[in-house]
Amino acid sequence: MILTLNRMGRGRFVLYAIAGATSAFLLLPVVFIAFLSFGSSQWLQFPPPGWTLKWYEVLFADPRWLASMLVSLKVGLCVMALSIALGLPAAFAIVRGRFPGRAALHAFFISPMIVPVIILAIALYALILKLGLNGSFLAFVAAHLILALPFSVICIVNSLEGFDISVEKAAIICGATRLQAIRRVTLPAIRLGILSGALFSFLVSWDEVVLSIFMASPGTQTLPVKMWTTLRQDLTPVIAAVSTLLIVMTIAVMLVAAFLRRRIAR
Amino acid sequence: MTSLTKNAVEIHHLVKRFGQVTAVDDVSLSVADGEFLTFLGSSGSGKTSTLFIVAGFEDPTSGSVEIDGRSVLSVPPNERNIGMVFQRYTLFPNMSVRDNIAFPLSVRGRPQNEIDRAVAEMLDMVRLGSYAGRRPSELSGGQQQRVALARALVYRPRLLLMDEPLAALDKRLREDIQQEIRRIHRELGVTILYVTHDQEEALRMSDRIAVFSHGKIAQIGSGSDLYERPANGFVASFVGNSNMLRGRLRGVSERMASVELADGTVLHGLSDANLIHGTQVEIMVRPERLIPSSSRAGDLTSLQSVEGTVIDVSYLGEAVQYEIATRWQQNIVVRNDSRASGLELGASAHFSFHVHDALVFPTQPSAS
Numbered sequence: 001m002i003l004t005l006n007r008m009g010r011g012r013f014v015l016y017a018i019a020g021a022t023s024a025f026l027l028l029p030v031v032f033i034a035f036l037s038f039g040s041s042q043w044l045q046f047p048p049p050g051w052t053l054k055w056y057e058v059l060f061a062d063p064r065w066l067a068s069m070l071v072s073l074k075v076g077l078c079v080m081a082l083s084i085a086l087g088l089p090a091a092f093a094i095v096r097g098r099f100p101g102r103a104a105l106h107a108f109f110i111s112p113m114i115v116p117v118i119i120l121a122i123a124l125y126a127l128i129l130k131l132g133l134n135g136s137f138l139a140f141v142a143a144h145l146i147l148a149l150p151f152s153v154i155c156i157v158n159s160l161e162g163f164d165i166s167v168e169k170a171a172i173i174c175g176a177t178r179l180q181a182i183r184r185v186t187l188p189a190i191r192l193g194i195l196s197g198a199l200f201s202f203l204v205s206w207d208e209v210v211l212s213i214f215m216a217s218p219g220t221q222t223l224p225v226k227m228w229t230t231l232r233q234d235l236t237p238v239i240a241a242v243s244t245l246l247i248v249m250t251i252a253v254m255l256v257a258a259f260l261r262r263r264i265a266r
Numbered sequence: 267m268t269s270l271t272k273n274a275v276e277i278h279h280l281v282k283r284f285g286q287v288t289a290v291d292d293v294s295l296s297v298a299d300g301e302f303l304t305f306l307g308s309s310g311s312g313k314t315s316t317l318f319i320v321a322g323f324e325d326p327t328s329g330s331v332e333i334d335g336r337s338v339l340s341v342p343p344n345e346r347n348i349g350m351v352f353q354r355y356t357l358f359p360n361m362s363v364r365d366n367i368a369f370p371l372s373v374r375g376r377p378q379n380e381i382d383r384a385v386a387e388m389l390d391m392v393r394l395g396s397y398a399g400r401r402p403s404e405l406s407g408g409q410q411q412r413v414a415l416a417r418a419l420v421y422r423p424r425l426l427l428m429d430e431p432l433a434a435l436d437k438r439l440r441e442d443i444q445q446e447i448r449r450i451h452r453e454l455g456v457t458i459l460y461v462t463h464d465q466e467e468a469l470r471m472s473d474r475i476a477v478f479s480h481g482k483i484a485q486i487g488s489g490s491d492l493y494e495r496p497a498n499g500f501v502a503s504f505v506g507n508s509n510m511l512r513g514r515l516r517g518v519s520e521r522m523a524s525v526e527l528a529d530g531t532v533l534h535g536l537s538d539a540n541l542i543h544g545t546q547v548e549i550m551v552r553p554e555r556l557i558p559s560s561s562r563a564g565d566l567t568s569l570q571s572v573e574g575t576v577i578d579v580s581y582l583g584e585a586v587q588y589e590i591a592t593r594w595q596q597n598i599v600v601r602n603d604s605r606a607s608g609l610e611l612g613a614s615a616h617f618s619f620h621v622h623d624a625l626v627f628p629t630q631p632s633a634s
Binding site for chain 2: 164166167169170171172173174175176177178180184185188189191
């Protein structure tokens with residue numbers, strides 16, 4: 001017997017309650033921080049005694065906040081581009097390759113997701129220090145790329161595995177070179193996976209904090225690092241305003257992704 | 267075929283090994299210009315491997331493939347000027363039907379007006395003109411394969427390869443598209459190499475059929491060659507239905523073999539093979555060549571009969587099929603015009619057949 005919502009009778013209200021509670025649990029911190037960013041209390045009092053946009057004014061008046069935002073954006077875009085540039089050929093090798101150790105290589109590319117980030121951070125810190133790259137743009141990008149690469153590899157491997165290689169063969173027998181076939185047939189067919197990989201890569205970089213703290217210097221900070229250091233000095237509602245902006249940015253990226261996905265799937 | 271006809275494709279001593287497995291084992295054949303040749307065989311018989319070597323997707327271990335007298339083994343698949351329709355749906359999912367058909371011309375850098383004209387012509391040919399703007403995902407399986415056919419023909423390839431293109435379609439649709447492929451073959455005169463495991467499809471469509479078994483060609487010939495004069499027991503049982511009566515060879519004289527069945531019945535049949543006295547052999551008789559009669563047919567020298575009891579009757583519309591239990595413990599199948607005979611379940615009858623309709627083969631090593 002199949003359990004459907006209609007057959008459950010009153011029992012379904014229990015389901016509604018559980019679903020509601022789970023949603024609330026996930027949403028509450030987000031809503032909470034958004035409320036606080038508009039509250040007039042200096043001490044993040046809840047419920048706020050009054051409403052104000054003061055903290056946003058302070059935020060946008062401070063060039064250091066904007067600078068760190070810009071760093072985050074640049075790093076994120078670079079990571080996104082490199083993650084696809086490296087992830088795409090890697091995915092082709094994993095899916096199409098016929099060589100010993102293929103499965104091991106696949107697991108290896110995924111491993112940054114499993115290795116504790118703090119261990120990666122310490123190892124990377126030692127290396128970056130030795131190379132004298134700490135605080136550099138390159139260090140941020142390299143560090144984030146390690147975490148982002150598994151996402152693009154997973155996304156592209158999945159869509160490439162779902163793509164029938166006969167279609168590419170058909171393009172070749174039609175007269176296309178292998179490169180033409182990949183560019184005009186295979187890549188468009190797996191573009192949803194590439195897009196997902198790109199967005200995940202950007203988001204991984206955008207809110208990465210552990211590695212970034214190790215890579216950062218007082219001069220160059222990404223937004224999450226700037227938040228972290230500010231937070232350590234004093235608990236200002238500006239943090240709430242920044243957090244709200246971060247959340248809005250993330251939601252915007254997800255909406256764009258959903259929109260593109262729908263257009264592609266059409 | 268006359269000797270003047272030039273061959274489009276020549277395959278000589280083709281061998282393909284995958285590790286320990288020999289997928290194609292010394293295959294040689296030639297395809298005449300404009301011929302419709304079918305590779306018929308079960309899966310793993312080497313038919314698809316041979317086709318993929320012709321296409322250029324696989325390299326042979328040894329042997330040669332020539333198109334119009336020139337070896338193509340060093341030519342990459344995209345430069346062989348071959349069209350191909352695959353078993354699976356291989357339309358480009360991101361392109362409309364029109365763009366799919368235009369693709370081969372577009373990668374060849376043909377001018378747009380020429381492309382438009384050729385695409386329109388092909389859409390007409392497969393009768394899908396009104397679907398030009400659709401995406402492949404909006405088409406049925408049969409429509410997708412017709413578009414694939416148009417795409418494979420739009421650049422007027424020297425040779426068209428078809429790898430079980432209709433395997434995924436249901437029977438009715440399959441027959442419609444078989445007709446359509448036949449018509450297109452007639453209209454364009456393109457040389458076709460067609461792969462199928464469906465013997466009915468092979469018989470219906472082909473000029474000639476190459477029957478593949480274990481990487482070798484068991485026989486190559488027209489449909490009636492294979493059906494009336496199978497070269498061996500494998501072809502006899504693979505092409506069409508057949509009764510294979512097991513027995514022991516008693517003697518051969520002038521192509522006429524006498525075989526003794528388990529119960530002592532002696533039957534006669536034609537044989538081309540080198541048969542050894544006393545060995546196990548099989549007599550092949552087609553179900554429709556067995557004619558029921560009430561009495562023994564022993565008077566005429568060319569007519570012989572077997573006796574049995576009807577244990578099953580199946581009405582098939584145009585024919586009735588009987589399953590007959592014989593005295594030598596082997597059931598045989600008889601198929602007759604449904605109006606002609608009216609045998610009932612449990613009835614005992616004689617089934618006569620002409621000696622020329624009985625063929626004697628050595629027993630196959632792995633009889634299935």
